[in-house]
Amino acid sequence: MFKKFKPFWGKKPSLNSSYDAVIIGGGLHGLATAYYLAKDHGLKNIAVIEKNYIGFGGAGRNTAIVRANQRTQLNLPLYKEALDLWPVLTKELDYNLMFNNCGNLNLLHSESEISASRMNVTSAQFHNIESLLIDAKQVKELVPAINISKNITYPVHGALYHPPGGVLRHDAVVWGLAKGASKLGVHIHQQTEVTGINFEKGRIVSVETDKGKINTPRVLVSAGAYSASIISGMLGIRLPISVLTIQAMVTQPLKPILNHVISSNAYHIYMNQTLKGEIATGAHMDPWPNYTTLNTCDYIKHQAEALSEFLPCLRGVRFMRIWGGLADMTPDMAPIIDGNDTIKGLFMNCGWGYFGFKSCAVTGKYLAGFMATGQCPDILRPFSMSRYKDHRLMGETAALVSYSPDN
Numbered sequence: 001m002f003k004k005f006k007p008f009w010g011k012k013p014s015l016n017s018s019y020d021a022v023i024i025g026g027g028l029h030g031l032a033t034a035y036y037l038a039k040d041h042g043l044k045n046i047a048v049i050e051k052n053y054i055g056f057g058g059a060g061r062n063t064a065i066v067r068a069n070q071r072t073q074l075n076l077p078l079y080k081e082a083l084d085l086w087p088v089l090t091k092e093l094d095y096n097l098m099f100n101n102c103g104n105l106n107l108l109h110s111e112s113e114i115s116a117s118r119m120n121v122t123s124a125q126f127h128n129i130e131s132l133l134i135d136a137k138q139v140k141e142l143v144p145a146i147n148i149s150k151n152i153t154y155p156v157h158g159a160l161y162h163p164p165g166g167v168l169r170h171d172a173v174v175w176g177l178a179k180g181a182s183k184l185g186v187h188i189h190q191q192t193e194v195t196g197i198n199f200e201k202g203r204i205v206s207v208e209t210d211k212g213k214i215n216t217p218r219v220l221v222s223a224g225a226y227s228a229s230i231i232s233g234m235l236g237i238r239l240p241i242s243v244l245t246i247q248a249m250v251t252q253p254l255k256p257i258l259n260h261v262i263s264s265n266a267y268h269i270y271m272n273q274t275l276k277g278e279i280a281t282g283a284h285m286d287p288w289p290n291y292t293t294l295n296t297c298d299y300i301k302h303q304a305e306a307l308s309e310f311l312p313c314l315r316g317v318r319f320m321r322i323w324g325g326l327a328d329m330t331p332d333m334a335p336i337i338d339g340n341d342t343i344k345g346l347f348m349n350c351g352w353g354y355f356g357f358k359s360c361a362v363t364g365k366y367l368a369g370f371m372a373t374g375q376c377p378d379i380l381r382p383f384s385m386s387r388y389k390d391h392r393l394m395g396e397t398a399a400l401v402s403y404s405p406d407n
């Protein structure tokens with residue numbers, strides 16, 4: 001009577017005893033890398049191993065914001081290409097990723113915040129990324145619902161405006177990439193957990209899973225927050241990553257009031273209105289490391305207070321859903337993308353924190369090249385682990401614009 005379960009992106013594959021590459025994690029980065037390995041490098045014998053279901057991690061929990069106005073010269077080129085890639089990928093995958101480049105406004109609430117933002121604008125413009133400072137009146141013109149009066153906790157002085165940024169559907173990205181990879185012959189194994197990684201004489205030889213052993217010369221660790229300590233622990237490697245919970249929520253659906261992504265560091269909040277009309281909002285990161293996805297009342301209260309101050313029309317609106325996801329935070333808020341000189345065939349892509357959605361496709365594209373050829377592309381070089389040993393941390397924390405309430 002019931003049809004046998006069949007994923008809509010293809011037939012359920014059986015687990016082979018060997019693959020040319022094994023990718024740990026069916027999240028954004030794992031799926032993107034698998035897709036580009038098959039598409040650009042002709043490596044068809046690839047397995048993506050996912051312990052839950054594809055999109056279970058940050059992939060299916062993020063707030064889907066994309067932008068290119070990161071902070072440092074080493075990060076900007078990657079994020080610019082990432083943003084430019086979405087329309088291309090939509091066509092290529094023949095899958096509507098629902099890219100809406102509505103523009104991002106990062107509200108600024110003090111003179112010192114405006115000064116700090118000038119650096120962001122200059123760095124972005126240097127890479128041909130549209131980014132500009134606007135004053136409070138211009139913010140109001142773009143977002144009539146916003147409160148720019150002086151009698152709120154953090155009055156709006158202006159904004160860092162990034163017109164090409166926006167949002168796209170995170171589930172569409174997961175399914176589109178899974179469908180694209182699967183069509184090219186990649187095996188996606190859900191409900192299969194990697195339990196060990198074996199290497200001999202300095203080379204990767206196999207991966208242990210709860211469904212059996214897989215021989216392989218290449219492994220990519222792209223298990224999001226689980227890359228830190230759990231997967232890296234299997235290899236005896238310590239990563240400079242703390243796992244923290246990010247919370248987010250949506251309101252009941254409303255008529256259109258917001259056609260930009262808005263963020264504020266002073267209020268520690270960001271938001272956008274979804275196509276369904278909900279206000280999707282987040283930003284809070286629990287300050288203590290943990291692996292839970294629980295929510296806190298304190299955070300709901302904070303979000304309600306902040307929203308009703310600078311979008312007063314939202315007073316009385318109900319929150320409908322709240323959720324949490326894990327973020328893998330590095331000390332400089334930039335990821336670790338690396339091969340491993342001691343264990344040949346081992347590749348890492350983790351530590352994305354707040355930024356792993358917007359960057360996934362482009363990183364997958366370049367990382368696939370690295371895995372196929374062994375040559376690290378220049379654009380990925382700055383993200384090697386050695387930067388921590390060499391004290392060359394990147395300072396990407398400033399991509400969020402530092403807030404100082406001094407004036």
Ligand SMILES: Cc1cc2nc3c(=O)[nH]c(=O)nc-3n(C[C@H](O)[C@H](O)[C@H](O)COP(=O)(O)OP(=O)(O)OC[C@H]3O[C@@H](n4cnc5c(N)ncnc54)[C@H](O)[C@@H]3O)c2cc1C
Pocket residue numbers: 024025026027028029030049050051052053054055056057058059060061062063064065066192193194195222223224225226227231246247248282323324325326327349350352353354355356357358359
């Ligand atoms: C609430 C929230 C909001 C966010 N908002 C944004 C945003 O607006 N913009 C943005 O750019 N980023 C955002 N992020 C960050 C973004 O979601 C992550 O950086 C991104 O998902 C990381 O992708 P990934 O592929 O590395 O990991 P994930 O997407 O987490 O995937 C990792 C996968 O590995 C699997 N796995 C783990 N261990 C094993 C194992 N042993 N065997 C097999 N599989 C395993 C997991 O089940 C999981 O599916 C947000 C994150 C959260 C939590």
